[in-house]
Amino acid sequence: MIRPILRHGAGILHAEASPVIAFDKELETLIEDMVQTMYAASGVGLAAPQIGVGFRIFVADPSSGHSLDELITVINPKVLEQDGIQTEEEGCLSLPGFTDRVNRPSRVVLSGYDKDGSSIKVEGTDLLARVLQHEMDHLNGSLFVDRLHGFRKQKIVRRVRKLQRTGKW
Numbered sequence: 001m002i003r004p005i006l007r008h009g010a011g012i013l014h015a016e017a018s019p020v021i022a023f024d025k026e027l028e029t030l031i032e033d034m035v036q037t038m039y040a041a042s043g044v045g046l047a048a049p050q051i052g053v054g055f056r057i058f059v060a061d062p063s064s065g066h067s068l069d070e071l072i073t074v075i076n077p078k079v080l081e082q083d084g085i086q087t088e089e090e091g092c093l094s095l096p097g098f099t100d101r102v103n104r105p106s107r108v109v110l111s112g113y114d115k116d117g118s119s120i121k122v123e124g125t126d127l128l129a130r131v132l133q134h135e136m137d138h139l140n141g142s143l144f145v146d147r148l149h150g151f152r153k154q155k156i157v158r159r160v161r162k163l164q165r166t167g168k169w
């Protein structure tokens with residue numbers, strides 16, 4: 001089932017998500033919904049809080065559904081390693097219409113669990129590293145705009161507030 005994607009300003013997007021404890025049928029359905037919702041929105045990643053569920057789960061696919069074997073699901077992720085630096089244009093399904101250049105490490109290794117509760121390790125470089133860290137941020141209640149500073153951050157926040165005030169968000 002495709003679920004509505006919450007936007008910047010929704011409380012759950014700005015709060016820390018809780019660890020998953022039960023690896024059950026309900027979790028499986030939630031993950032299926034997340035995958036469907038991500039692909040329907042042509043996204044490369046989606047975290048559970050973006051559909052209003054405050055658990056530490058994200059799905060990612062840097063090919064956005066164009067390749068069958070790039071779909072990644074990580075539950076209760078932890079960063080094991082991070083190195084290098086990359087600066088690229090970044091957007092978010094919860095901030096439609098806004099992008100900016102964000103600094104991120106160029107390589108990351110995460111540990112976590114798959115939907116069956118088996119432990120997994122995921123390594124990403126370049127775009128995948130960016131997506132993995134963007135989704136990790138969501139689980140910690142942070143959006144890409146929170147990584148910007150000064151005028152560049154204010155510009156986006158002000159325009160979002162204006163859209164909210166005028167009921168267009």
Ligand SMILES: [Zn+2]
Nearest residue numbers: 091092093094
């Ligand atoms: Zn996002």
